[in-house]
Amino acid sequence: MWGVEFDDGASFVYSVFGIQYPGVELTEPQLSLAESFHKLIDSHAAYIDRITQDGPEGHSTTIWLAYWATQDAYNDWWTSAPTVEFWNSLSPNAGMWREVMVVPGRRTQFGTNETTINGMASVAKLVPNPDKSGYWGCYRDRIIEATAEERLKTPLETFPTKKEVPGSGIRLGRTKVVGFPDNICFVVEGQDHSLITQKEKSHWFEKFDGLVTTWMGDLVNAGPSAGILDAKVCYSKASGEYRSAEPAALNFNRKVQLFYFLDLRCMEKIGRANKGHAKLRESFMESYCPVGPMGSEGKLTLWVETSVLKSNEMEAEYVGCVESTGFMAYVGSGPFQCLNDSGA
Numbered sequence: 343m344w345g346v347e348f349d350d351g352a353s354f355v356y357s358v359f360g361i362q363y364p365g366v367e368l369t370e371p372q373l374s375l376a377e378s379f380h381k382l383i384d385s386h387a388a389y390i391d392r393i394t395q396d397g398p399e400g401h402s403t404t405i406w407l408a409y410w411a412t413q414d415a416y417n418d419w420w421t422s423a424p425t426v427e428f429w430n431s432l433s434p435n436a437g438m439w440r441e442v443m444v445v446p447g448r449r450t451q452f453g454t455n456e457t458t459i460n461g462m463a464s465v466a467k468l469v470p471n472p473d474k475s476g477y478w479g480c481y482r483d484r485i486i487e488a489t490a491e492e493r494l495k496t497p498l499e500t501f502p503t504k505k506e507v508p509g510s511g512i513r514l515g516r517t518k519v520v521g522f523p524d525n526i527c528f529v530v531e532g533q534d535h536s537l538i539t540q541k542e543k544s545h546w547f548e549k550f551d552g553l554v555t556t557w558m559g560d561l562v563n564a565g566p567s568a569g570i571l572d573a574k575v576c577y578s579k580a581s582g583e584y585r586s587a588e589p590a591a592l593n594f595n596r597k598v599q600l601f602y603f604l605d606l607r608c609m610e611k612i613g614r615a616n617k618g619h620a621k622l623r624e625s626f627m628e629s630y631c632p633v634g635p636m637g638s639e640g641k642l643t644l645w646v647e648t649s650v651l652k653s654n655e656m657e658a659e660y661v662g663c664v665e666s667t668g669f670m671a672y673v674g675s676g677p678f679q680c681l682n683d684s685g686a
Contacts (some may be wrong), residue, residue, distance in 0.1 A: 345484060348447025354465040355410035355444050356528070356649075357387070357420075358600065360403045362437035362663055366396070368404060372437060376404050379438075382428055383408060386419045388462030389501045391532075393576035393598050396591055399664050401437070403542055405576055407598065409531070411465045413444050421465055434514040436664035441669070443528060443653045444610035449493075451484035454645035455630065461533055462647050476627050478614060484604050484608060494650050496605040497525050501566050502676035504666065519658045519669040521677040526571070526656065527603040530647040535584045535597040544582065545636060549629060551585070553622040555592060559619050560616055561601065569608025572668055574600040602669075622670035 348354075356361070359379065382437040386388065387408035395403040410416035419425055432438055449632045452462040453471060480657035538546065562573045565683045591597065603609040613619050629636045636642075660670045672678040 343475040344463075344468055344473045345474070346452040346455060346466035347506070348466045352447045353413055353444055354447070354462070355413055355414060355416040355442065357408045358405060358441045359383070359571045360405045360439050362401045362403045362439075362667070362673075364401055366402050371433075375432075375436065375438065378428065379406070379633075382422045382424060383419070386415075388415075389459070389461065391461070391578070391598055392580075393578050395576045396572045396589075399666060401664055403574075403589050405574070407461075407600070409461060409465050409642075416442075419520075420430070432516075433493055434516075436455065437512075437513060437659040437662050437664075439658070439667060439670075441662050442656070443449045443649065443651055445528075445651065448486040448654075449651070450647065450649040451481055452645065452647050453481070453484070454643070455640075458643055460532075460534075460645045461530060462644070463645075465680040476631075479610070481646070482610070485606075485648070485650065487650070488606075494525055494527075494606045495525055496525050496607075498604065498676055500676070501569060501604060502571065502672045502678060504566055504671045504675065512662055513660070513665050513670065516682060517643045517660045517663075517673070518668050518681040519660070519673060519678060520681045522651075522653045522656045523604075523677050524652050524667075525605045526651050527606045527609055528647075528649045528651060529599075529601040529603065529609060530645075531599045531601075532597065532643075532645045534581070534596045534643040536581060537643070538584070539639065539641060542636055542640055542642065545629065546642070547585075549625050550622065553625070555587070555589070556618045557616065557622055558592060558599070559589070559597075560618065561612070564612060566604075568612055569604040570612070571602040571604060571672065572600075576600065589615075606648070609648070631652045 361372050361376050368376055388411045389409040392407050392409040474483045485491050564570050573590045575592050576598045577594035578596040581594050583593045584595050585593050628634055630640050631637055656668045660667055673680045
């Protein structure tokens with residue numbers, strides 16, 4: 343197993359941008375908007391996963407999950423004249439949003455089974471991680487500030503609730519969300535089947551495919567009552583497919599899931615309590631350990647990133663998006679508030 347190492351005091355930035363569109367294919371005007379934005383960001387971030395999410399409310403979303411090595415690098419791009427002009431020119435029904443997080447190296451962890459550069463490994467040094475792996479609580483143990491429990495625990499006494507909005511209404515105009523509680527836990531999970539052999543593929547379907555499909559469904563459906571504020575199951579269309587089943591989002595070779603948990607404890611609780619997930623972890627360790635059947639020839643790439651964020655390290659804005667999008671769905675619940683809303 344491999345992890346990452348940051349310089350003392352270092353932070354990096356996640357910028358997650360999305361463009362919503364009805365149906366399953368980008369059409370005008372969102373197609374031109376997506377092409378313009380891709381040209382704007384592509385050569386500036388340290389690393390980008392361009393992925394697709396199916397839903398919500400019959401809308402698909404093209405997402406840019408971008409990593410920036412420093413806050414200055416992100417700010418230089420975000421405040422540059424072309425970026426400012428692009429963002430300010432968005433129409434009230436643009437269907438575009440952003441969720442941006444500044445992540446201290448002391449409150450994050452990264453784990454992977456391969457040395458391929460994915461995600462956070464693009465902004466930190468990849469290092470061997472032989473000890474803190476394969477047991478419950480290993481993610482917590484990799485986070486330097488996890489020694490102080492209160493630093494990772496939500497201050498909220500009750501879970502926020504999503505606003506129920508009938509139909510698939512669009513909120514016109516700009517909605518900037520503020521009032522994030524401390525210690526929201528942002529999780530990125532990725533899987534890449536692109537290089538697996540036929541033998542490994544057969545082993546995957548025998549041991550893992552059903553468990554993974556059920557576990558992803560359980561996570562998405564758990565919702566705020568389980569401490570999951572938002573879940574995005576995404577895929578890379580360009581990576582091709584290795585299976586044909588439901589849900590279609592899991593058919594693709596390269597997949598990325600984005601989760602916002604109320605805190606790290608919520609993530610750990612649902613992982614421990616879900617029997618399918620417990621079985622999945624056990625089976626994976628048996629198969630992919632050094633003496634397991636896939637230990638020497640497995641080509642599946644997995645990575646996971648877990649970051650604990652303070653309120654002032656998060657910002658989110660939605661421009662003409664579906665009402666249930668992201669943190670916009672929580673405005674008025676708990677601490678979440680709308681800073682500005684020029685829509686109807």
